[in-house]
Amino acid sequence: MREWRSILKLEAEVRFAGDPMNESTTVSHTYLSQRAAWARGQPISYLMAQALAQPELISLAAGFVDQQTLPEVPVRTALEALLSDATDARAALQYGTTIGYPPLREAIRARARQADHDLGEETDLSIEQIVVTAGSNQLLQLVGETLLDPGDIVLCTSPSYFVYLGTLANLGARSIGVAMDEEGLIPEALEEELARLEDCGDLARVKAIYCTSYFDNPCSVSLSGQRRPQLVDIAKRWSRQGRIHVIEDAAYRDLRYTGNDLPSLRAYDEEGDTVIVAGTFSKSFSPGIRVGWGLLPEDLVGPLLEQKGNFDFGSPNFAQHLMHTVLDLGLFDEHVQQLRVGYRTKLDAMLQAADQHLGPINGVRWIAPTGGLYVWVTMPNEFDTGPTGPLFDRALEAGVLYVPGQYCYPREGPRYSNTIRLSFGVQPIEAIDQGVRALAVAIREALG
Amino acid sequence: MREWRSILKLEAEVRFAGDPMNESTTVSHTYLSQRAAWARGQPISYLMAQALAQPELISLAAGFVDQQTLPEVPVRTALEALLSDATDARAALQYGTTIGYPPLREAIRARARQADHDLGEETDLSIEQIVVTAGSNQLLQLVGETLLDPGDIVLCTSPSYFVYLGTLANLGARSIGVAMDEEGLIPEALEEELARLEDCGDLARVKAIYCTSYFDNPCSVSLSGQRRPQLVDIAKRWSRQGRIHVIEDAAYRDLRYTGNDLPSLRAYDEEGDTVIVAGTFSKSFSPGIRVGWGLLPEDLVGPLLEQKGNFDFGSPNFAQHLMHTVLDLGLFDEHVQQLRVGYRTKLDAMLQAADQHLGPINGVRWIAPTGGLYVWVTMPNEFDTGPTGPLFDRALEAGVLYVPGQYCYPREGPRYSNTIRLSFGVQPIEAIDQGVRALAVAIREALG
Numbered sequence: 001m002r003e004w005r006s007i008l009k010l011e012a013e014v015r016f017a018g019d020p021m022n023e024s025t026t027v028s029h030t031y032l033s034q035r036a037a038w039a040r041g042q043p044i045s046y047l048m049a050q051a052l053a054q055p056e057l058i059s060l061a062a063g064f065v066d067q068q069t070l071p072e073v074p075v076r077t078a079l080e081a082l083l084s085d086a087t088d089a090r091a092a093l094q095y096g097t098t099i100g101y102p103p104l105r106e107a108i109r110a111r112a113r114q115a116d117h118d119l120g121e122e123t124d125l126s127i128e129q130i131v132v133t134a135g136s137n138q139l140l141q142l143v144g145e146t147l148l149d150p151g152d153i154v155l156c157t158s159p160s161y162f163v164y165l166g167t168l169a170n171l172g173a174r175s176i177g178v179a180m181d182e183e184g185l186i187p188e189a190l191e192e193e194l195a196r197l198e199d200c201g202d203l204a205r206v207k208a209i210y211c212t213s214y215f216d217n218p219c220s221v222s223l224s225g226q227r228r229p230q231l232v233d234i235a236k237r238w239s240r241q242g243r244i245h246v247i248e249d250a251a252y253r254d255l256r257y258t259g260n261d262l263p264s265l266r267a268y269d270e271e272g273d274t275v276i277v278a279g280t281f282s283k284s285f286s287p288g289i290r291v292g293w294g295l296l297p298e299d300l301v302g303p304l305l306e307q308k309g310n311f312d313f314g315s316p317n318f319a320q321h322l323m324h325t326v327l328d329l330g331l332f333d334e335h336v337q338q339l340r341v342g343y344r345t346k347l348d349a350m351l352q353a354a355d356q357h358l359g360p361i362n363g364v365r366w367i368a369p370t371g372g373l374y375v376w377v378t379m380p381n382e383f384d385t386g387p388t389g390p391l392f393d394r395a396l397e398a399g400v401l402y403v404p405g406q407y408c409y410p411r412e413g414p415r416y417s418n419t420i421r422l423s424f425g426v427q428p429i430e431a432i433d434q435g436v437r438a439l440a441v442a443i444r445e446a447l448g
Numbered sequence: 449m450r451e452w453r454s455i456l457k458l459e460a461e462v463r464f465a466g467d468p469m470n471e472s473t474t475v476s477h478t479y480l481s482q483r484a485a486w487a488r489g490q491p492i493s494y495l496m497a498q499a500l501a502q503p504e505l506i507s508l509a510a511g512f513v514d515q516q517t518l519p520e521v522p523v524r525t526a527l528e529a530l531l532s533d534a535t536d537a538r539a540a541l542q543y544g545t546t547i548g549y550p551p552l553r554e555a556i557r558a559r560a561r562q563a564d565h566d567l568g569e570e571t572d573l574s575i576e577q578i579v580v581t582a583g584s585n586q587l588l589q590l591v592g593e594t595l596l597d598p599g600d601i602v603l604c605t606s607p608s609y610f611v612y613l614g615t616l617a618n619l620g621a622r623s624i625g626v627a628m629d630e631e632g633l634i635p636e637a638l639e640e641e642l643a644r645l646e647d648c649g650d651l652a653r654v655k656a657i658y659c660t661s662y663f664d665n666p667c668s669v670s671l672s673g674q675r676r677p678q679l680v681d682i683a684k685r686w687s688r689q690g691r692i693h694v695i696e697d698a699a700y701r702d703l704r705y706t707g708n709d710l711p712s713l714r715a716y717d718e719e720g721d722t723v724i725v726a727g728t729f730s731k732s733f734s735p736g737i738r739v740g741w742g743l744l745p746e747d748l749v750g751p752l753l754e755q756k757g758n759f760d761f762g763s764p765n766f767a768q769h770l771m772h773t774v775l776d777l778g779l780f781d782e783h784v785q786q787l788r789v790g791y792r793t794k795l796d797a798m799l800q801a802a803d804q805h806l807g808p809i810n811g812v813r814w815i816a817p818t819g820g821l822y823v824w825v826t827m828p829n830e831f832d833t834g835p836t837g838p839l840f841d842r843a844l845e846a847g848v849l850y851v852p853g854q855y856c857y858p859r860e861g862p863r864y865s866n867t868i869r870l871s872f873g874v875q876p877i878e879a880i881d882q883g884v885r886a887l888a889v890a891i892r893e894a895l896g
Contacts, residue, residue, distance in 0.1 A: 030691040030721075031655070032751050036594045039754040048545065064543050072537035079527050089520035093736040095512050097496070134582055134760055141759045146484045163761065170758040207479070243478040273478075288541040290764035303480055306487040310618040311589045312582055313611065316767055317736035 034150075035170060042166040043407045046387075050401055058435035059401045060422040063217065063373060064287070067426065069342050071286060074331035075322070082325045096317035098309045099301075100132025100293070104324040108132075108279070108293050111327075112264065115253075119260075121267035129296050131304060134315045136251050136280035136292035141167055143247060143276055143294065146304045147207045148173045154247075155193060156210045157185045159376075159408035159419070161217040161249065164210065169411065174205075177413030182367060184223030185211050187230040194238045204241035208276075209234075213265055215252040215372025218408045218421035222262060222371070229268040236274055245297070246275045254284035254336050256371040257344035266295060273297045281323055283373070284336050291315070291323045343373070343425070346432060350375050350424040353433045357440035364443065373425040376405070379418040379443070386417055390446040398438040482598075483618060490614040491855040494835075499849055506883035507849045508870040511665065511821060512735070515874065517790050519734055522779035523770070530773045544765035546757045547749075548580025548741070552772040556580075556727070556741050559775075560712065563701075567708075569715035577744050579752060582763045584699050584728035584740035589615055591695060591724055591742070594752045595655045596621045602695075603641060604658045605633045607824075607856035607867070609665040609697065612658065617859065622653075625861025630815060632671030633659050635678040642686045652689035656724075657682075661713055663700040663820025666856045666869035670710060670819070677716040684722055693745070694723045702732035702784050704819040705792035714743060721745045729771055731821070732784055739763070739771045791821070791873070794880060798823050798872040801881045805888035812891065821873040824853070827866040827891070834865055838894040846886040 051059045083089045099105070105127050116123040133139040148154070150172030156165065158177025168175045176197075179189040190209065197203050211231065213223040223231065235244045248265040269275040280292035296304065308314070326332050351368050354375065358364045363380030385391050386404045395402060405419025422439075424432055499507045531537045547553070553575050564571040581587040596602070598620030604613065606625025616623045624645075627637040638657065645651050659679065661671040671679065683694045696713040717723040728740035744752065756762070774780050799816055802823065806812045811828030833839050834852045843850060853867025870887075872880055 030693075030745075030747055031595075033593065033595055033597045033600075035597075035755065036751045039751065039758055042754060042757055067538050067542055070538040070541040072531060072534050072541060075537070075541065076531045079531070083520060083524045083527070086520050089523070090515050090518040093518040093520065093523065093734040094515060095730075095735040134764060137760050145481065147479075147481055149481045149483075152481075163758065166758040170755060245478075282543075286541040286766070287543040288765035288769075290760075290766070297478075299478055303484045303487065306490060307483065307618060309490055310487055310611065310614040312585050312738075316582060316738035316764060318734070318738070319764055319767065321736070 034172065038172050039166075039170045043162065043403075047401070047403060050396070054396070056399065057396065057401050058399055058427060058431050058438065060424070060427065060432075060435045060439070061401045061403045062426050063423055064426045065283060065373075066342060066346070068428075069339050070288075071331070071335045074326060074335055075286070075289075078322055078325040078329060078331060081329060082321055088321075092318045092321035094317060096314045096320060098305050098314045100130070100315065101317065101320040101324060102127065104132060104291075104320050104327075105130040105293070107324060107327045112266075112277075112279075112295060115261060116263045116267045119263045119267075121263040123264065123266050124272060125266070125295060126298075129298055129301060131294045131296060131301065131308070132315050132320055133292045133294060133308075134312075135282050135287070135290045136249065136278040137163065137167070138315070139278045139292055139294040140164055140247070140249070142304050142307055143208075143278075143300075144168065144171045144173065145307050146300060147245065151205060153197065153202065153206045154208045154210050155190065155206060156410045157212070157216065158410055158413050159218055159405060160210065160410055161212055162403075162407045164249070165408070165410060174412060175410035177410035177415075180219075180221065182221055184213070184216070184221055184227055185231060187227055187234060190231070190234055194234070203238070206238070206244055207242070208245045208247050210247045210249065211265075212249040212251065214250055214262070215255055215369060216249075217252070217372070218374050218403065218405065219367055219376040220369030220372030220374045221367060221376075225262050228263065228265055232265055232268040232274060239274070243273065248275055248277045250277050250279050251283055252372045253279070255340070255343060255373065257340050257347060258370045273299070276300065281332075284339065285323070285326065285332060289319045289322060291319050346424040346429060349429045349432045350422065350436065353436035357437045358443070361440060361443055361447070373423050375422045375424065377420040377422060379420065380447075381418060383418040383447075385420050389417065391442055394442040394445050395439055398442040400435045400438040400442070402439065482620065486620050487614075487618045491610065491851075495849070495851060498844070502844070504847065505844065505849050506847055506875060506879050506886065508872070508875065508880075508883045508887070509849045509851045510874050511871055512874045513731060513821075514790060514794070516876075517787050518736075519779070519783045522774060522783055523734070523737075526770055526773040526777060526779060529777060530769055536769075540766045540769035542765060544762045544768060546753050546762045548578070548763065549765065549768040549772060550575065552580060552739075552768050552775075553578040553741070555772060555775045560714075560725075560727075560743060563709060564711045564715045567711045567715075569711040571712065571714050572720060573714070573743060577746055577749060579742045579744060579749065579756070580763050580768055581740045581742060581756075582760075583730050583735070583738045584697065584726040585611065585615070586763070587726045587740055587742040588612055588695070588697070590752050590755055591656075591726075591748075592616065592619045592621065593755050594748060595693065599653060601645065601650065601654045602656045602658050603638065603654060604858045605660070605664065606858055606861050607666055607853060608658065608858055609660055610851075610855045612697070613856070613858060622860060623858035625858035625863075628667075628669065630669055632661070632664070632669055632675055633679060635675055635682060638679070638682055642682070651686070654686070654692050655690070656693045656695050658695045658697065659713075660697040660699065662698055662710070663703055663817060664697075665700070665820070666822050666851065666853065667815055667824040668817030668820030668822045669815060669824075673710050676711065676713055680713055680716040680722060687722075691721070696723055696725045698725050698727050699731055700820045701727070703788070703791060703821065705788050705795060706818045721747065724748065729780075732787065733771070733774065733780060737767045737770060739767050794872040794877060795823075797877045797880045798870065798884065801884035805885045806891070809888060809891055809895070821871050823870045823872065825868040825870060827868065828895075829866060831866040831895075833868050837865065839890055842890040842893050843887055846890040848883045848886040848890070850887065
């Protein structure tokens with residue numbers, strides 16, 4: 001990463017062809033865009049490089065899904081079905097449309113409506129409001145491109161999904177943190193922040209509120225049932241100087257191990273003009289296939305598709321046909337059931353390891369989730385878990401990699417350096433215990 | 449398309465909650481970004497809508513590949529191999545890295561070097577300079593994001609690939625046309641344009657020269673062997689106020705039906721700092737799988753990956769493993785051989801139909817290509833082939849859809865309304881003849 005940073009300083013590569021005052025003097029710089037400058041300094045490459053450089057490390061950092069649960073058998077079954085008919089197979093190998101494969105969008109629609117219906121809520125949703133993307137991240141990016149100019153504001157839970165914070169920075173947008181607790185985003189804190197922004201004349205720049213409503217990354221906290229309608233109501237009430245959308249990131253909705261599902265925020269958006277939902281099969285089925293989607297207010301579909309039309313005119317069609325076949329044959333639901341059993345065991349293992357190894361250390365606490373892939377650990381105040389603090393290198397030496405929580409805070413608002421994101425997704429049970437034990441050793445050392 | 453245009457006028461949806469002077473008055477607008485405004489008005493959706501609305505139309509418009517040649521058999525073979533080992537299968541279904549799957553990048557590297565080596569040119573290329581993208585279009589977009597600020601200039605052949613012109617417009621960049629002939633971009637015209645831009649103080653805003661060097665879209669013209677080193681030399685000589693990259697779009701390189709291959713522009717970039725190559729398996733194998741790549745100067749790799757990291761942190765891994773297996777088993781080369789035979793027959797059919805039906809019409813002429821997917825037709829001067837001209841609706845009535853050539857001209861520079869892009873990729877032989885005949889009928893009517 002350091003290597004190309006120097007490039008960004010726009011260093012001149014000077015090639016003198018004779019007299020430096022001569023007209024033919026060639027001074028070649030590569031000038032990069034403003035966006036390239038905004039894109040800098042995301043932590044994910046650094047963390048991945050650490051993991052790759054030391055393969056013996058137990059990485060509790062990666063948000064990858066469990067390698068052992070990846071659905072090779074269902075995928076083989078679905079592909080056999082899809083490729084058994086030459087015409088169907090060729091259709092899958094051809095270009096599709098920008099908005100996405102209609103039968104897949106119909107299946108996504110049916111599932112979204114059914115999920116809320118089962119909870120006693122009805123969600124009006126037409127197939128024309130569903131856009132298929134390469135993972136939910138592409139949807140988040142396209143929404144950003146469509147709604148945000150440099151300097152525009154997105155209010156984000158603090159902490160938030162760090163890749164999305166990078167996306168916002170890349171677009172030149174401001175991310176401002178709003179406090180959350182174990183029930184998710186705190187409505188009063190959101191109202192306070194909106195009032196503050198109005199006071200300083202910035203309300204018109206607030207374009208969206210971003211909330212991972214189910215088992216969020218990094219805390220595995222869900223927005224409580226009570227707060228869901230409140231959040232939508234606040235967005236609508238404060239849309240005085242321009243619409244404030246709610247971007248509901250539902251990437252982890254299916255990764256629920258105990259307790260009941262909750263209705264999507266869309267269920268409380270009566271006018272259907274406020275909530276944007278980002279969904280994906282990456283966490284619940286396969287990130288390698290990489291099919292996500294957006295459920296959009298009608299008036300955003302056209303503008304978003306124009307951008308997508310200019311950039312890729314539709315996400316890979318073969319992957320869409322494959323995911324449709326997986327859903328159609330009932331293989332998805334079956335897989336999610338198995339996944340839940342597997343992840344629940346791993347979550348239990350991590351919580352048990354935390355109780356055993358971290359519990360006795362004064363001032364270390366964590367949130368015990370009921371879904372998702374992460375456990376969020378808080379260290380004593382003032383303790384720095386970052387790469388230059390007393391813990392990070394000690395943890396690497398002890399053989400464990402984690403994500404310093406400081407990467408997960410929006411660019412504006414409080415940033416805490418004493419937090420850690422642990423993932424139980426990738427490692428086998430024994431390694432989870434071993435990793436948490438190693439972390440405990442490093443913490444004790446760091447605390448002196 | 450019209451529907452959401454009205455949205456873009458930022459029409460206010462006014463909801464009065466009581467007294468309009470009261471503070472609780474809610475006036476909600478959806479304000480879209482500057483980029484959303486720049487994204488407007490691309491023709492591709494309009495043309496696709498025409499084709500979908502009249503399924504009995506013979507579309508000579510779509511740049512789709514031939515449905516009958518799509519490689520379902522090789523794909524089935526490759527998938528059986530890929531999925532036969534559970535560990536390999538799971539690796540393909542997991543997240544990959546942002547830069548792309550190393551064995552696929554190694555295969556791309558070997559092919560790129562071999563192709564130029566066979567022509568007596570050597571190309572230095574490390575695997576670290578190869579980034580895998582979702583089609584070559586995503587590479588073009590990422591390069592744009594990395595190099596271009598709004599107002600920056602890309603010099604493009606006139607005409608050019610219209611989706612890329614949309615991408616540039618979407619980024620707020622200026623596309624300026626440079627004349628071409630049947631040997632591709634005219635070096636003298638390029639120098640003249642650069643001199644003109646220098647005179648008006650805009651040279652520093654010129655960031656790239658875009659050239660589809662093999663069988664371009666829309667003309668199926670290749671840049672001649674003689675002009676290749678000239679183009680690279682011009683870019684280097686004019687990089688006085690900042691590097692001017694050459695973006696070589698090589699999407700159609702493999703679709704060569706007669707004649708010899710030509711070396712990539714990279715072969716003439718001795719310092720390796722100027723030429724960016726965009727490649728893809730979409731045209732030569734399957735657009736539904738959608739795997740493309742970039743061959744990049746070293747100093748651009750990091751900045752481009754930072755953007756990609758923020759937006760999708762890597763293109764779909766399963767598709768990359770699949771394409772690698774296809775290459776590894778020798779299925780790709782076999783397929784390309786068959787494809788060439790099939791497309792050559794179709795090209796011959798279109799040229800024969802043109803001779804027969806268009807030949808007798810005064811003032812109608814076309815370029816006879818040796819590769820690619822298109823035949824570029826020029827009508828008499830002043831004749832308007834666009835949707836509001838005398839031909840377009842007559843052609844639809846006669847049962848044929850084409851791409852008005854006017855969409856293919858950069859935003860600045862001459863735009864000719866008397867050109868047509870015909871594609872022979874999708875239609876069967878008989879329909880190609882029928883379509884060209886219908887077009888001839890419509891042209892005769894339109895000419896009165």
